[in-house]
Amino acid sequence: MKFLTSNFLKCSVQACDRSNDNFPLKFNGEKCQLEQDESLEFNPEFLLRVIDRVDWAAVLSVAADLGNTGLPAGKPEFSNEELSEEDKVILADLHTLLIQTNIVEGEMSCKNCGHVYYIKNSIPNLLLPPHLA
């Protein structure tokens, strides 16, 4: 799964919808194996729209789980006019993190109920066992 995907995944347990801790899921950094897909081309226009859309607190949380604590505390803002060189560097870094970073193997869990979900072969499995479904 892509790093970006984590911005849209919540715990599957219905009862956890009533808590504020079902999103984002907590990644087990020690168990996660990451890969960079460098073939994905950098597209600043696309990235701007992705950043506009993401929940930044969740980006920070998952990045920290995976050992990256170098992100700015607030969501970066960009002027609508021409992007500066500095802006482009920030965008390119976020492209690497959000789009190119793939979590190939690993584990993530719900901060409310603790249920563990596994990622295998880049596919996260959010299905619940029958007794929880």
Place this chain on the structure above:
Amino acid sequence: MLPTPHVRCDYDKVYEPSEDTFLMLDALEKDQEFLRRFLGDKMNLVSEIGCGSGMVTTFMMHNRIPNKNAIYLPTDINPWAMESMVDTASLNKCDQNVLSPIRMNMAKSLRSGQIDLLVFNPPYVPAESVPTIPTEELSVTGEGKEDAAWLDLALLGGDDGMVVTWKLLHSLDEFLAPNGIAYVLFCARNKPQEVVKAMQLQNWSCELVEYRKAGWEVLSIYKFHR
């Protein structure tokens, strides 16, 4: 006419693209311009529920439906569908698209209110009941029964073939973004006109997009939005 994607997958385990699949492609092609206008230029989250072979999501990626700023998070409960989705996308050279398939039940593990374009070709065949998800046990000792069980799950929709579709329709508010839209396929035995009436009573805007007689089946695709 837009080209139909090539598909590579094991049809013993994953639903083979058929008339219903092709009708969905036609509906999305027909509505290409509408979707571009309706969803706008922002980043759009596209989720096909029950992506199976991956043909429909691949078709959307390949033809930039709804726009060039979309990300694709298809779901399925069948693990083999996840594999086919990835294979079909790569066979059709969709490697520059942001694609991240997730194994889940419908869209239940996606944060609510996030899907801009939802596409659902459900298990719509009327049956006594909706099959249960094959267990890990069956996959070890089932001697091939597991494969058939995955196919049943892709086909059988319980009463009127509507049990799974109703689950989705009842959750549409939760799944869709505030300005999101859903494309859902029906067969005549699903009584789509009655479904549409019930949805309209809940203030959904419903519109027929495509309609086709396919052998003994009459298939239709409706779009739903607020």
